[in-house]
Amino acid sequence: MRDRLDEILQGIGLERALIDEIKQQGRLLKIVGEQPLISTGVKSGDMPLVISGTLRVMREDEMGNEVFLYYLEGGEACAMSISCCLSNQLSGFKAVAETDAVLWMVPMHLIDDWMSRFQSFRKLIVDSYQARFDELMLTIDSIAFMKMDERLMKYLLDKKQSSGSYEIHKSHEQIANELNTSRVVVSRLLKKLEREERVALYRNRVEVL
Amino acid sequence: MRDRLDEILQGIGLERALIDEIKQQGRLLKIVGEQPLISTGVKSGDMPLVISGTLRVMREDEMGNEVFLYYLEGGEACAMSISCCLSNQLSGFKAVAETDAVLWMVPMHLIDDWMSRFQSFRKLIVDSYQARFDELMLTIDSIAFMKMDERLMKYLLDKKQSSGSYEIHKSHEQIANELNTSRVVVSRLLKKLEREERVALYRNRVEVL
DNA sequence: CTACATTTGTGACTATTATCATATTACATG
DNA sequence: CATGTAATATGATAATAGTCACAAATGTAG
Numbered sequence: 001m002r003d004r005l006d007e008i009l010q011g012i013g014l015e016r017a018l019i020d021e022i023k024q025q026g027r028l029l030k031i032v033g034e035q036p037l038i039s040t041g042v043k044s045g046d047m048p049l050v051i052s053g054t055l056r057v058m059r060e061d062e063m064g065n066e067v068f069l070y071y072l073e074g075g076e077a078c079a080m081s082i083s084c085c086l087s088n089q090l091s092g093f094k095a096v097a098e099t100d101a102v103l104w105m106v107p108m109h110l111i112d113d114w115m116s117r118f119q120s121f122r123k124l125i126v127d128s129y130q131a132r133f134d135e136l137m138l139t140i141d142s143i144a145f146m147k148m149d150e151r152l153m154k155y156l157l158d159k160k161q162s163s164g165s166y167e168i169h170k171s172h173e174q175i176a177n178e179l180n181t182s183r184v185v186v187s188r189l190l191k192k193l194e195r196e197e198r199v200a201l202y203r204n205r206v207e208v209l
Numbered sequence: 210m211r212d213r214l215d216e217i218l219q220g221i222g223l224e225r226a227l228i229d230e231i232k233q234q235g236r237l238l239k240i241v242g243e244q245p246l247i248s249t250g251v252k253s254g255d256m257p258l259v260i261s262g263t264l265r266v267m268r269e270d271e272m273g274n275e276v277f278l279y280y281l282e283g284g285e286a287c288a289m290s291i292s293c294c295l296s297n298q299l300s301g302f303k304a305v306a307e308t309d310a311v312l313w314m315v316p317m318h319l320i321d322d323w324m325s326r327f328q329s330f331r332k333l334i335v336d337s338y339q340a341r342f343d344e345l346m347l348t349i350d351s352i353a354f355m356k357m358d359e360r361l362m363k364y365l366l367d368k369k370q371s372s373g374s375y376e377i378h379k380s381h382e383q384i385a386n387e388l389n390t391s392r393v394v395v396s397r398l399l400k401k402l403e404r405e406e407r408v409a410l411y412r413n414r415v416e417v418l
Numbered sequence: 419c420t421a422c423a424t425t426t427g428t429g430a431c432t433a434t435t436a437t438c439a440t441a442t443t444a445c446a447t448g
Numbered sequence: 449c450a451t452g453t454a455a456t457a458t459g460a461t462a463a464t465a466g467t468c469a470c471a472a473a474t475g476t477a478g
Contacts, residue, residue: 080342112328
């Protein structure tokens with residue numbers, strides 16, 4: 001697993017010296033699918049770096065409604081946790097392992113030091129923020145401009161792209177939660193997509209055609 | 210105006226040496242109300258730092274629909290423009306001067322150098338990203354969870370807070386655009402709020418009670 | 419004051435989404 | 449294969465928002 005980490009850190013474009021420090025100072029964390037990593041209103045002293053698997057990051061409001069924000073995948077860092085920690089704030093979001101995942105947890109107090117010494121690390125942080133930002137923009141686009149049927153289709157296609165599989169193993173209920181609508185609505189719209197021969201429906205499974 | 214800049218830079222918590230460099234290397238840009246600073250699909254080589262006035266930042270899609278994202282006010286930096294420039298990407302958004310505004314434009318190529326040398330500058334960038342991030346989350350909250358009447362009231366209250374005034378000088382049409390709905394809907398909901406005695410309505414002006 | 423453009427008000431209708439009630443189907447387990 | 453639970457399907461109805469048409473009002477320039 002250390003080798004995989006090395007490979008990923010190189011892939012991001014970090015220099016040798018930094019890679020060695022990261023490998024020395026962090027710790028490995030394995031989480032199994034659907035296990036929560038960060039919950040709304042809790043804070044952590046580490047910045048997670050995804051080695052393998054996928055984290056699903058969501059926003060949750062006071063009443064427990066949640067909207068999907070973005071995915072974190074192999075090689076991506078969760079830059080949000082930085083300022084969340086620097087500024088001593090509570091996290092406004094919730095991260096759940098979408099699949100089994102392996103993370104490298106980096107102690108927060110080292111971040112600033114690395115930012116001052118390594119150009120590649122500054123780039124990692126800024127890029128990470130920007131990537132999240134862009135994805136949030138897409139989320140806003142779809143919530144603000146798209147109707148539920150389009151959003152649902154986009155959701156299915158995004159899933160397909162990120163997992164590489166044509167099958168989404170979720171119930172209508174779970175999909176409805178991620179899109180912040182009701183199960184009945186999702187069932188109806190999926191049925192419509194099925195009639196249009198864009199998906200095939202099974203129990204706990206949707207296949208994109 | 211240089212004094213005001215100095216004051217603001219100190220207020221952010223930057224150290225003397227950095228402040229001097231910023232003052233030496235940047236240039237002043239004045240823009241008058243409603244003038245666009247950044248347009249969708251265009252990129253700039255400077256990072257703007259707001260000295261006075263307010264910038265309204267919006268997301269625009271291909272069909273010209275737009276959603277309000279957040280405001281940038283005195284002392285705030287537009288960190289988004291950094292990676293937008295570093296990664297050679299086009300800006301996915303649009304910034305308009307809400308009122309007359311004075312900006313200090315910092316050449317992008319200095320950013321990385323400052324980030325390596327000044328702790329306070331790293332903090333400025335990270336905080337700036339985080340602040341925008343938090344505001345985007347609030348925007349998502351309101352679009353995803355709130356109904357139009359609540360969003361309208363929130364919009365009016367936010368305006369009140371940011372301008373300190375109880376009067377919003379906008380037509381129903383303009384408000385509708387910022388909330389991504391139609392003029393008719395805004396007129397109707399404002400009328401309802403008026404009946405509830407929460408606002409008073411005039412031509413091109415709404416007063417929050 | 420008059421003419422005109424812009425802004426605002428409202429009724430009528432449609433579209434989309436939410437909600438409730440109630441079937442029906444699929445799967446796991448004994 | 450009988451049975452129970454979770455998942456899915458679907459009709460009926462309501463709430464919310466969008467659209468169109470047109471009327472009324474407000475402010476401005478001559």
